[in-house]
Amino acid sequence: MTSITRYNFKVLIYDPDTYARHAIYTFLAWDRRTRVTLRTDNLSGMWQHLHSVPIAEQPDYILIDANHVGGPADLRRILEQLRLELPRCRVVCLAQQFDLDLVTAAADKGAKAFLLKHEVNLRIGWAIVYSEKRDFTVTSGVSDAVRAVRGVPPRLQHAAILPPSLKFPQLTARVKEALELWLGGMPAYLVADELGIGLSTVRGYIKKAYRILESAVDLDFPDEITQQERAFLRYTALDERD
Secondary structure (H helix, E strand, O other): OEEOOOOOEEEEEEOOOHHHHHHHHHHHHOOOOEEEEEEEOOHHHHHHHHHHOOHHHOOOEEEEEHHHOOOHHHHHHHHHHHHHHOOOOEEEEEEOOOOHHHHHHHHHOOOOEEEEHHHHHHHHHHHHHHHHOOOOEEOHHHHHHHOOOOOOOHHHHOOEEOOOEOOOOOOOHHHHHHHHHHHOOOOHHHHHHHHOOOHHHHHHHHHHHHHHHHHHOOEEOOOOOOHHHHHHHHHOOEOOOO
16 A cells, blocks of 8 residues: 655746646645645746755755756756755656757756656656656656667666556546546536536536545545545556556
């Protein structure tokens, strides 16, 4: 049984994309293992925060949009500076698309992971926890892209691959669609409007999803955690059985 109370990571998010930044924050807010201490759309804001907060409030993880740092050389410089100033802080690089030079820079300069955003999505909290126990983690798209490339850094060559999400065949496509909108922060009445169905139908879908997820995923939750948080963590759990 996986315990949800084992970790309590402070997380800083740097992403110039307003929607991506908000989505990442929302997904991490549902996860008791992570606490976002700063969301910023610029690197100067990130450095200002890091230089002004006491050591006890420094982030355990920094999520960096690697596509918007200026290029591979700038990513190397940023990672080197973070390692020098905050040696205990771990960095996860996120990207919209694969870039071999960026991935290589991340692997060379000690990042904990390089993850494609569309492959992580709701699972960002689980991805952070997974990377904590590995040297270097990538999503499957990154792994596939570098497989035929020669001369990649050893950390990248031997990187752990983020497992896929658990499968729930009992959840119909319509129930999953409603559940994902709701877990993404949309109120039930807006989910109903978005899908063109009744509010009672949406609530029925969510209750059905609760039952299926509870029977399929065994997690150790703190007593005060809400039913919605339980559903989110179960639905986004990684399939680590292999």
